[in-house]
Amino acid sequence: MGEDGRATFTTSMRTGVRILVAGGYGVFGRLLAAELLETTDARLVLAGRNRRQAERAAAELGSERTEAIELDLRDVESVARAAEGCFAIACAAGPFQGLARDLPLAAIRSGAHWLDIADDPGWVLSALGDEDLGEASANAGLVVAPGLSTVPAVSGVLARWCVERLDDPHDAHVTLFIGNRNRKGAGATASALIAGFRDPSPVDLPFGRRVAYRFPTPDTELFRRDLGIRAEFRVALEWGSLGRMAAALGRATAGIGTEGQIRLARALSTLSEPFARFGTELGCVQVELHNEAGSIAATALAGQRLVVLPCALAVRALLSGELDEAGSLHPAAWLPHDEYIARLRSRRVRFLARERRGSRSAGSPP
Template sequence: MRARILLVGGLGYFGRLLAAELLRATDADIEIGGRSSRAFAGFRSSFDTDGGRLSFIPVDLANPDAVAAALAGANLAICAAGPYQDLPLTLAEACLSADIPYLDLADDRAFVAKARALARPDGPTFFPGCSTSPALSAALTAIALEGRPPAGTILVCLAAGNAACRQDATIASLLASVGSPLKLRDGSGWRETRGWTEPARFAFPPPVGPRTGRLVDVADHDLLPELFGASSTEFRVAPEFAPLSDVLAAAGAAG
């Protein structure tokens, strides 16, 4: 009997990529949880063949009973239904209740913190935050620090390109930090600033080249000190399109 994976938000950009990879790399049945069966029909037709492994189930994350019903019989649940800023934790809570492994692609600091607070030592495998930030950024930090003493300060800059995906969730995540209060680990305590401020210049090698990055509010500010013992962390984003960065910086400075 094949394993069953529930992928909520599988019709979004990153959900579609993940569904395609799961079909390629596993023999599991992939059940796409979402709100539009019509959109699923178009999504399914984009594959040459799915071997009968793709199906659709209606899921409304605002309805805990519907989430629990969709989760019945699953061996793994994945939440790719961003933006995460206002997303309820119903899928994570249902997974913990049913003892089903859970992961999400969250990049929102508050969402990741709340999801991590739900985890328990005797609970199922639980991986919130499997996005570029904080998962990939933390993995790259671990590689950079391998064989070296603990870092006092960790500086991360995400140099986003113009050709990168511009989906609603990505844009919402980018804009959420603009002018918002932001707490950073600084020495033995925390300091407060605002999102999209404090520019710093980074000399990336070609073809990226020099970029100006500005602070954004991400889960790395909580996780990197915890994982690597850093006394100070700063995470910046540096768009390729400089005028966009300047506009967001002006908005951030205005609060």
């Protein structure tokens, strides 16, 4: 820690350790692996149910620091065995609604940190609130860090930045925007089907007005618990027709159960690939806080890689020894929010701010 109490972004870190990237050949697994290869010296083990696809992903990353294994996250004992000798498991496999809740504990018992990019409220809130899991990880000197993703990590950081600049905020509107050229992986597609797109409503974003759909995330509970603010979360897709289709499919498939929706999502992900050539790669999360007299909004823009950056930052901090806590780690609060923003900015994230009457001056963008 620095003299002012802030964590410092050190450059020396452990080298040669192994990090298992679960879901390593998926859309977000590849992005996370690429970020870790660029910012750490760790060896990466890309893991997934299809070894051939994992090997292909490792080859495409073009680094001698990658290897591939076959691993089915539904088999918790095999995950525990795979974690032995690893510094950490970084889980980018989804949907998290379909994963066993005891996976983090299996990693801890094998001597590995657990980090993930979940945005499912059931998964994140359960992991953060599991006292036995927190105690086991603390006793082992290890970290359990769920939700290290755009939501609830980056959204929580932006909310804390806004809270400093708005008197007595009582409501928050959080919006995730997904450009059409961002690949729609099976995990993300399944999550959309399971959670459902509901209650369409227009939302103002830095690049114009979009129709956004209500979507369940951990922010609703975390904003209430941490900041005393009511929060509503919505998702906006660049192509409005895709949003309407997602909403309709969610309603139509509700009766086939989670496993059925996961199987359908794999097919839909493949079918959507030709359409990903159109549109933009833009991606952002916006948090807008309101009080009786006005509002303030902060937006982080970085395309699809924004999803994995909080996880990669936490891995780097663990490797450097800077993050020396143990136990359950809050995805948005393990680092002071201004330092969190500085590190995201160093990874090419852009930030914008907007204020309306009644807020203290937002000053420069975060």
